[in-house]
Amino acid sequence: MSQLAERALANDPERLSALFGDSADLLPLWIAEPYVELAPEIKASLENRAQVGWYGYESRPSTLIEAFWGWMALRHAWDGSQVHTSVSPSVGTSIGVLLEHLTKPGDAVILQPPVFTDFKPLIVAAGRTVVRNPLSLTNTGYRMDLDDLEAKAADPANRVLILCNPHNPVGRLWLQTDLEAVANICAVNNVFVIADEIHADLALPGQSFTPFGLAAAGSGVSWAATHGPIKTFGLAGVCDTLLISDDKDLTTTFQKTSSRLHLTRNNVFALAAFETAYKTGAAWLDGLLELVAGNAELLARELPDGIDIVRPEATYLAWLDFRQLSLDVPELARWLAAAGLALSPGHWFGREGAGFARMTIAAPRHQIEEAISRLRHALG
Numbered sequence: 001m002s003q004l005a006e007r008a009l010a011n012d013p014e015r016l017s018a019l020f021g022d023s024a025d026l027l028p029l030w031i032a033e034p035y036v037e038l039a040p041e042i043k044a045s046l047e048n049r050a051q052v053g054w055y056g057y058e059s060r061p062s063t064l065i066e067a068f069w070g071w072m073a074l075r076h077a078w079d080g081s082q083v084h085t086s087v088s089p090s091v092g093t094s095i096g097v098l099l100e101h102l103t104k105p106g107d108a109v110i111l112q113p114p115v116f117t118d119f120k121p122l123i124v125a126a127g128r129t130v131v132r133n134p135l136s137l138t139n140t141g142y143r144m145d146l147d148d149l150e151a152k153a154a155d156p157a158n159r160v161l162i163l164c165n166p167h168n169p170v171g172r173l174w175l176q177t178d179l180e181a182v183a184n185i186c187a188v189n190n191v192f193v194i195a196d197e198i199h200a201d202l203a204l205p206g207q208s209f210t211p212f213g214l215a216a217a218g219s220g221v222s223w224a225a226t227h228g229p230i231k232t233f234g235l236a237g238v239c240d241t242l243l244i245s246d247d248k249d250l251t252t253t254f255q256k257t258s259s260r261l262h263l264t265r266n267n268v269f270a271l272a273a274f275e276t277a278y279k280t281g282a283a284w285l286d287g288l289l290e291l292v293a294g295n296a297e298l299l300a301r302e303l304p305d306g307i308d309i310v311r312p313e314a315t316y317l318a319w320l321d322f323r324q325l326s327l328d329v330p331e332l333a334r335w336l337a338a339a340g341l342a343l344s345p346g347h348w349f350g351r352e353g354a355g356f357a358r359m360t361i362a363a364p365r366h367q368i369e370e371a372i373s374r375l376r377h378a379l380g
């Protein structure tokens with residue numbers, strides 16, 4: 001096991017055993033974060049900040065947001081000149097606050113399962129209903145069911161779509177044409193699009209990410225997008241995220257709520273890491289993406305018969321297909337734990353995920369080799 005995986009285990013043994021049972025030798029590849037040494041410049045910026053020995057109030061410099069947009073312009077050809085940017089403690093916070101503003105109790109929010117686990121609880125906790133527009137699994141990977149989306153969007157109770165691009169857990173990168181179609185359907189039906197783009201920087205080599213804000217320009221759709229360094233640089237325990245929108249009023253409302261609830265409080269370490277990440281992290285990220293692409297390749301080549309991979313176009317997540325083993329939901333979870341693997345069982349992402357499991361592949365090559373070897377061994 002790598003040092004980082006060991007640290008991850010040591011950090012959260014209670015959660016791990018609650019989810020996967022007690023096993024001293026579980027290989028933890030279930031959380032969407034990189035299990036590799038993080039960028040040395042970021043680590044140094046945190047160490048240097050710690051050395052200062054003063055951790056009181058510190059205001060957020062404007063250079064922070066500038067660093068983000070400098071990065072976005074270079075990596076995604078989006079300079080942010082047409083939009084407003086707000087800081088938010090987390091993606092979940094942004095979505096929760098937006099749902100309060102955009103919907104009322106009893107309204108519904110459209111999700112595209114299998115999809116990131118936190119969306120549904122946020123919707124349900126707000127007293128809103130989930131409406132499903134499931135992805136279709138075709139011979140060429142996952143696709144959106146746009147006819148079904150159109151039907152769901154036409155129902156006036158369905159006020160918001162949460163789009164996940166790149167899509168966690170299936171690793172799909174939505175194309176400009178997909179995004180334009182979504183924008184047009186939602187514009188016509190007055191459905192607000194929350195584009196969760198927190199994995200935007202994780203398009204694998206040869207692929208590119210299209211921001212919803214650019215694809216949707218001119219469609220008339222109302223939208224907001226989430227961004228930030230937390231997934232890209234493994235900073236979920238440190239940094240803030242961003243909420244981007246072209247709507248001045250929405251931005252003002254979001255910022256007023258954030259201020260009212262004191263969600264804008266700064267963390268001196270977040271300030272240090274955030275700016276350093278966007279100013280210096282490119283080479284480290286390129287290395288990470290090469291590693292992830294190689295790991296996906298390795299899985300595609302070496303997974304034993306009976307287990308397939310849905311090849312990711314983006315994210316450091318591999319969506320593994322165990323359906324040929326014909327195990328039901330609890331059996332598959334038990335089988336994986338007995339194999340010594342802590343993966344996220346597919347049903348966590350919605351019933352469409354049954355028979356699948358998600359593996360984090362931002363991990364040293366030997367760890368992926370070990371996971372493959374454990375799967376082979378479990379199959380006998």
Ligand SMILES: Cc1ncc(COP(=O)(O)O)c(C=O)c1O
Binds near residue numbers: 091199
């Ligand atoms: C698509 C997506 N959105 C949001 C998050 C979590 O963001 P936060 O912890 O800032 O709420 C994750 C974490 O894995 C994610 O995959």
